[in-house]
C-alpha cells in the first residue's frame with residue numbers, strides 16, 4: 251500500500267479529498283504508529299482519497315503553547331499554515347485530539363481555516379454512510395469494552411457520542427467508568443505533562459485512571475488519543491494486567507473488524 | 509415610641525445601604541484592575557447561560573444531594589426577600605404587615621409558603637453544617653480552607669439558621685397577639701403554616717412578653733439581614749450576586765480554545781515577513797508576556813475570583829489534586845482574590861498602587877502548582893458559577909516560561925526538539941513518514 255504525499259498529489263495536479271494529519275506521536279512513537287497505520291488502512295480500504303504531508307509535516311506547537319511558550323507555538327503555527335495554505339488544504343482529518351483541537355479552535359485566528367475532523371468522527375461517518383462494513387460480527391462483538399474520553403476531544407470539544415457510536419457499531423458491550431463523558435478523568439499527559447516528570451504527589455494520574463478502567467472488568471480499554479493510549483498502557487503494565495487487558499485506539503479496533 | 513423605632517430603622521437602613529454601596533464601588537474598582545477582555549458578543553447565548561447556569565443552577569445538579577439542599581437555600585433566599593420588602597416598608601412607615609389588608613386570604617398563603625421555605629432553609633443549612641463539620645467531606649476540609657475560609661462558611665450557615673429561626677418565632681408571637689386582638693397586630697385570619705406549630709408554646713407569655721418577643725425578633729431579623737448584606741462582600745458568599753454576571757460573561761467558545769497572543773503572533777509575522785512590519789518604532793513598546801500579577805489578568809479572571817464559592821468542586825475533580833499534587837484550582841481562585849484585595853488595600857492607602865515587592869506568581873501561586881496542571885478542563889467543567897481557573901494557570905505559565913525562562917529541564921529539551929526537529933522528541937524529521945514506508949513494504 252502506497253500512501254501519497256501532498257507533494258505527489260500536487261505534481262499530478264489533483265487534490266485529495268482529505269489530508270491525514272498524522273501528528274508527532276502518530277509519526278514517531280512506536281505504539282502510536284500502529285494507530286496511524288490502522289487508520290491509513292481503513293482509509294485505503296474504503297477508498298477515501300487522502301494524502302499525508304510526509305516529511306513536511308511539523309509539530310502543531312500544542313505542547314509549546316500549553317506549557318507557556320507562545321513564541322515557539324506561533325513559529326510552528328506560522329510555518330504549518332504557510333504549508334497547508336500553500337497546498338490549498340480544505341479538509342483535515344487527524345487521529346490526535348490535541349492536533350484536532352488546535353487546528354479547529356486556534357489556527358483560524360492565525361489565518362489557518364480548515365474543516366477539521368477527528369478520526370473517530372470520520373470513522374463514524376464512514377460507518378453511517380455504509381462505507382465501512384464490519385466483517386461478520388466484528389472482532390470485538392460482545393466483548394466487554396470500556397471507553398476513555400480524552401480531555402481534548404471530550405470536555406475541550408464536546409465530542410462524546412461519535413466514538414461511542416463506533417463502538418456500538420462493533421456490537422461491543424460498553425461498560426462506562428464512573429468518571430466518563432464530561433466528568434472523565436484525564437490520563438495525565440495533557441498540558442505538556444507528557445514531556446516531563448510528574449510534580450511531587452502520591453500517585454501518578456495514569457495509575458488512578460487505569461485502576462478505574464480495570465475495575466470495570468473490561469478486556470479492552472478503548473481510547474481516541476495516542477497520548478492516552480501510551481499513558482493507559484503504562485498503567486496496565488504497572489498493574490501487570492497486560493496479558494488480560496489491551497489498550498486500543500478505536501481505529502485499531504475498527505481495522506481489526508474489517 | 510413608634511416614631512423612635514421608625515427613625516432608628518431609617519437610620520439603620522441608610523447606614524447599611526451606604527456601607528454596602530461603598531464596598532460595591534471598591535469591588536468594582538478591584539475587578540477593573542484587570543485587563544479589558546472584550547467580551548460582549550452573542551448576547552442571546554449569554555442570556556441563555558444566565559438562565560441555565562445561574563438561575564437554573566444547571567451544574568449544581570451534577571451532585572444531587574447538595575444541589576437540592578442548595579436549591580432550597582437559594583429559593584428561600586430569593587423568595588423570602590419579598591417578605592423583606594414588607595418588613596422594610598413596615599419599618600419605615602411604622603405599620604404592621606402592610607400588605608395583609610390588600611391581599612386578604614392570599615396573604616396567609618404567601619406567608620405560609622415563605623415559612624415552609626424558611627423551614628427548608630433552616631434544615632438545609634443544618635445539614636450543610638453537618639456535612640462540613642461532622643461528616644467532614646473532603647472537598648470542604650482541604651488545606652486551603654484552614655482559618656478564615658472555614659469560619660466564613662460556618663458563619664454564613666449559622667447566620668442563616670438564626671435568621672430563619674427569628675422569622676418563625678416572630679410570626680408565632682405575632683399569631684398569638686392577633687388571637688388576643690392586640691391593637692396594631694392586624695388579624696390576618698389564621699395561624700401561618702409553620703409558626704402555627706410553635707405558636708401554642710408561646711401562648712402563656714401574656715401580651716407584654718409577646719410584644720417584647722415579637723419586636724425583638726423583628727429587630728434582630730432585619731438588623732441581621734442588613735449585617736448580612738454588609739458581610740457579603742468580605743465573604744465567599746458574594747457569589748449570590750456575582751454568579752449572575754459571571755454566567756453572562758462565561759466563555760462561549762469551546763473550552764479547549766486558548767486565548768491567542770496577538771502581539772507575539774505579529775512579532776513572528778514581522779520576523780518571517782519583514783515587509784509587513786510597521787515602520788514606526790512606537791509600535792514596539794515594551795510589555796509583559798503572560799501574567800505575573802492580578803493586574804495582568806483580565807477583569808473576567810478577577811470577577812471569577814470574587815465569584816468563587818470555595819466549594820471545591822473544581823479541586824475534587826482535578827487529576828493533579830486527586831493524585832496528591834500541590835495544585836488546587838480552588839486555591840488558584842482564592843489566591844487571586846486575596847492578592848487582588850491586597851492590591852486594593854494598597855491603592856486605598858497610597859491613592860495608587862505602590863510596588864510592594866509581591867506578585868500573584870511566586871508569592872501566592874508557586875511554580876510547582878502551575879506545572880502540575882494537565883489543562884484537562886475538568887475544573888472549568890465542574891464549576892457551578894462559570895469560573896475558569898485554567899485561564900489563570902495558563903497566563904501565569906506564559907509569564908514563567910517567556911519572562912523568566914523558568915521551565916523544567918525536560919520542557920526546555922522539548923522546546924529545543926520542536927525548534928530543531930519539528931517534533932517534541934529527538935527524532936529526525938526524515939523519519940516522520942517511516943511508518944508509511946513500512947506500510948508500503950508490508
Ligand code: SF4
Pocket residue numbers: 822825826827828829835836837880881882883884885886887888897898901
Ligand atoms: S485543568 Fe488543570 S487545574 Fe483544572 S482540573 Fe485539570 S489539571 Fe486541575
Ligand code: SF4
Pocket residue numbers: 815816817818819820821822823837838841890891892893894895897
Ligand atoms: S472555582 Fe468554582 S468549583 Fe472551584 S471552588 Fe470556586 S466556585 Fe467552586
